[in-house]
Amino acid sequence: MVDAIARSRGAKTVVDVGSGQGYLAQALSFEYQLAVIAIDASSHHASVTNTRAERIKKHYAAKCVEKQQFKVPRTVTCHVLSSDTLAAVVLDACQDNHGEHVTESNNCNQSSPQIGQPNHSIPQLVLAGLHACGDLSVNMLRVFVSCEQVQALVSVGCCYNLLSEDCHEDTDTSPGFPISNAAKSSKLVLGKSIRDLACQSAERWRSLTKEMALQNFDIHAFRAAFQMGCIVC
Known part of the structure; x- marks a missing residue:
């Protein structure tokens, strides 16, 4: 292509x-x-x-x-x-x-x-x-x-969770969201939770049993904690 x-x-x-x-x-x-x-x-x-x-x-x-x-x-x-x-x-x-x-x-x-x-x-x-x-x-x-x-x-x-957002990031560069005039004028805000959810596959979670879903939550929690630790360091 x-x-x-x-x-x-x-x-x-x-x-x-x-x-x-x-x-x-x-x-x-x-x-x-x-x-x-x-x-x-x-x-x-x-x-x-x-x-x-x-x-x-x-x-x-x-x-x-x-x-x-x-x-x-x-x-x-x-x-x-x-x-x-x-x-x-x-x-x-x-x-x-x-x-x-x-x-x-x-x-x-x-x-x-x-x-x-x-x-x-x-x-x-x-x-x-x-x-x-x-x-x-x-x-x-x-x-x-x-x-x-x-x-x-x-x-x-x-990796939409890594998208920078105007109201959440303290940066010298232009944020990744929003970029359109329409989104800016509407004061649209995503927030970290929505950006994190955008990385998840609904089909994959739907196919999991309750036990497997809870285990997946634990894995994501540890990974998030590790990533935050790396950012702080």
Whole structure:
């Protein structure tokens, strides 16, 4: 689907946001020969992506009779905390066009207002995020709206409990909710309980017995306590 969307929009570059260990990035690179920039907050994930890409490259090279230049995902390690950060990372990665993958460490404190302006050195691209946790989906939406180089957006939101909210978060960046004028004007508030419930599958809970449901509640309670402890530390 990502390949079909990219080609329909004339884009040959895909930015995989929240790429994890690079499964989507590698499929798009090796199977569909798209230029892929894989952005993730974990340097370990970048290392795994690069190592696996080398193995896949050797596998494809062994199958080819003629020597062929394979596209390999480029990895960028960055904790995307705002749409400005994401825009800046995308801009830098697209302008620094290496043939082979390069693991890059960005300070991620930069902003890039010029990304919304015409820049012919930056290729047309697609933003993709198949596991865009919390505010990551929102930041992708903002970059899609503000950046003319981004021709399409493929985003699967998740981890809604991590979505920041205007009335509950003390942050210097724009909150993840609300973002529409309609929601802002209506003073719509979700709250943590509703955001936590959005992560739960009604079908899964419905299929559980009472005993199993209580056990699940215990597991969620311990996990929540552990997460709060990590945040405090």
